[in-house]
Amino acid sequence: MSRPHVTVLGAGSWGTALAALACANASTILWARNESLATQLQEQRLNSRYLPGVSLPDTLQATSLLNQAMAHVCGPEGGLIILGVPVAGLDETCRQVAHYLAHCSGPLPSVVWTCKGFEHDSGRLPHEIAQAAFSQGPVPGLGVLSGPSFAREVAQGLPVALTVASTTAAVWHAAVQALHGTAARIYSTTDVVGVEVGGALKNIIAIACGISDGLGLGTNARAALITRGLAEMQRLGVALGGQAETFSGLTGLGDLVLTATGDLSRNRQVGLAIGQGQTLAAILADGKTAEGVRCARAALALGQRHQIDLPITEAICQVLFSDMPPRDAVAHLLARQAKPENEPPSGAFN
Secondary structure (H helix, E strand, O other), X not given: OOOOEEEEEOOXXXXXXXXXXXXXXXXXXXXXXXXXXXXXXXHHXXXXXXXXXXXXXXXXXXXXXXXXXXXXXXXXXXXXXXXXXXXXXXXXXXXXXXXXXXXXXXXXXXXXXXOOOOOOOOOOOHHHHHHHHOOOOOOOOEEEEEOOOOHHHHHOOOOEEEEEEXXXXXXXHHHHHHHOEOOEEEEEEOOHHHHHHHHHHHHHHHHHHHHHHHOOOOHHHHHHHHHHHHHHHHHHHHHOOOOHHHHHOHHHHHXXXXXXXXXXXXXXXXXXXXXXXXXXXXXXXXXXOOHHHHHHHHHHHHHHHOOEOOHHHHHHHHHHHOOOOXXXXXXXXXXXXXXXXXXXXXXXXX
């Protein structure tokens, strides 16, 4: 039986890690926009910018030519395309993929994305971006791959559990064929909205936990932020059409705990630095992605539009974008009116 074919678009830390993971099961090619990075990946089996010190599999192929990467999954075997790009680049990447899929000689490959957040201007979730981008041509099976996962650990072959969310069963089967086993366990769900909302808001809550730890507020405060942050995630997710139970799983509670407490978390590190007195501009100067910063305003706007109370998200927006001192934000949260822990099912303002 021939090995499945996988193309990963985007050679950041997570795209590179997933390409390394897929090599155990599949013939895998990784596309890097930067030619020198593609050369380093192909010849040295290294990604020194995003995963320094991690050796990549000898079987991993790399290219900076998008047509070569797409040809890998547009033949008779079909396969899986993993979009390892941030939300800001998802629309453009999907439109490029759609162009190549219109000329596929074999069955359409499934497409999954890994980005977490909301589109900055529109507030769209990733699945809404992808559906619009693929609407003018042949539409492949679409889905999101998410869960508690640090790229470095995955690239090193350490165990991980992930969830694929899609309304198309073929997407889950393609992901299982490409990624399940060896070091990864792949679960499935049809709750695309719940998975995406969990992935977006957990980054914002992780910034809050980092700020709390940076201020030295203790583990009690961190536990409170994680718990009440999970409530925010669930309230907004259900209002947008997600399922409440999704938020107790890998892509909700699991991803939140990892991102809020793990030292490899970029969003937690941003919060720690803010709590220790650094400015946001200085923290982000290295150019690495912190999706919680990018999507905080969009999340708050969605909450206001749907009359969903998101006090932690609101406090983070005030600290990040309105120069509110972190200790004042904490004091404001603590001073909120006492209320029942379990709110009405609608999640609306009391």
